Amino acid sequence: MRKAREEWKVYGGVFDKATYEFLFRLAGKGLFDRLESPLSIGKESNVFSAVGKHGRVAVKIYRVTACDFNRMYDYIRYDPRFRVVKKRRKVVFAWALREYRNLFRARNAGVRVPAPFGVLNNVLIEEFIGYEDEHGRGVSAPKLKDAIPEDIDGFFNDLLKNLKLLYKAGLVHGDLSAFNILNHDETPVLIDLSQGTVDRNPYFNSYWERDVKVICNFFNKIGLKVDPVDVLKEIKFKK
Numbered sequence: 001m002r003k004a005r006e007e008w009k010v011y012g013g014v015f016d017k018a019t020y021e022f023l024f025r026l027a028g029k030g031l032f033d034r035l036e037s038p039l040s041i042g043k044e045s046n047v048f049s050a051v052g053k054h055g056r057v058a059v060k061i062y063r064v065t066a067c068d069f070n071r072m073y074d075y076i077r078y079d080p081r082f083r084v085v086k087k088r089r090k091v092v093f094a095w096a097l098r099e100y101r102n103l104f105r106a107r108n109a110g111v112r113v114p115a116p117f118g119v120l121n122n123v124l125i126e127e128f129i130g131y132e133d134e135h136g137r138g139v140s141a142p143k144l145k146d147a148i149p150e151d152i153d154g155f156f157n158d159l160l161k162n163l164k165l166l167y168k169a170g171l172v173h174g175d176l177s178a179f180n181i182l183n184h185d186e187t188p189v190l191i192d193l194s195q196g197t198v199d200r201n202p203y204f205n206s207y208w209e210r211d212v213k214v215i216c217n218f219f220n221k222i223g224l225k226v227d228p229v230d231v232l233k234e235i236k237f238k239k
Contacts, residue, residue, distance in 0.1 A: 019061060022123045031118045031125045032057055039130075039140045043067065049128060049138030054117055056138050058129070060099075062122040064092050075174070080200045093121045099194035100124055102171060106193065109169035111162050113190045129182055129189050141189065144218075145178035149186050152224050159188040159215070160234065166190075167208070167235050170199040176211035178218045208232065 015023070027033065032052035039047040039058060044067050048059045069088045072095050076082050081101070084094045100119040103126060107113055114127040130140040149155035159181065166173065173180075174195035182189040197204060209232060216228040 015061070016064060019064070019122060022120045023059075023061075026118055026120050026123060026125060027052075029118065032059060035059060037137050039138065047140075049130075049140075050125075052125075054127070056128040056132075057117060058114065058126050058140075060096075060124040060126060062092050062096050062124075064089055064122055067092060075195055075197075078201050078203055079197045081198060089121075095194050096122050096124050098196070099192075102193040102196040105169055106166055106171055106190070106196075109165050109171075111165045111169065111190065112188065113193065129184055129191070141182040141184035143179055144181040144183050144188070147183040148222055149183055151186065152219065152222060155183070155186065155188060156219055156224055156226065160231065162188060162190060163212075163235050164237075171196055172199075172201075172204055172207045173211050174207045177214050181215075208235070 023035075030053040032050035034051060036049040036051070039049055043063070045060050045062045048061070050057050050059045065088075069091045073084070073086050073091045076084055076091065076094055076098060079098065082094050082098065084090055096119055100116045103113050103116040107115055114129055116124070116126050118125040128138055128140075130138055133139050173190060173193060174197055175192065176190075180190065180192040182191055197207065201207075209228075212232045212235065213228045216226045216231055219226055
């Protein structure tokens with residue numbers, strides 16, 4: 001374990017002292033043993049491939065100091081599941097917990113999302129969606145924007161089924177686009193659900209309208225003619 005902590009120091013520009021401790025505690029629970037190569041480094045979070053008792057996992061670390069916590073607060077303040085004071089660390093910690101809870105709820109509803117394995121403050125452990133390269137290192141499945149499906153119509157219909165399940169579960173993604181849908185072996189996987197919220201949120205329906213409009217615009221650009229109004233009706237249709 002000490003060796004693992006030493007290895008994490010190579011990411012000194014990414015982890016603060018508290019995050020090191022959170023990682024160490026999660027590792028102590030067996031959720032992961034060692035961090036491997038970064039899968040993505042962003043303004044809001046950093047995601048690493050890791051190995052643990054669940055096999056290969058993704059370790060998502062929300063930045064506490066560099067994130068736009070005002071934007072986070074503006075979104076989470078209307079989520080009835082959370083009562084968060086406007087303090088940076090509390091907002092970021094609630095943001096990570098929110099993603100964990102959204103993934104858990106969506107997964108239980110049958111939506112194709114990464115399985116959540118654990119969360120501690122600004123660190124989230126979730127299922128790794130991707131492949132291994134020739135050196136045995138994890139490589140994330142490509143985002144939809146970078147990997148247009150061969151069967152566009154079939155992919156969209158599969159995505160639509162998942163969105164129906166998400167709506168039925170009383171959830172909205174809140175930031176759906178080709179950037180946070182993976183194309184994993186021609187199958188859609190929804191990721192980055194931290195902005196997702198429940199149907200008791202007063203903006204629930206407007207978020208759904210925005211999500212559907214954005215995703216329909218993308219599919220229209222790649223050759224599939226879909227109308228956002230019709231798609232939203234299909235998502236909300238109860239059999």
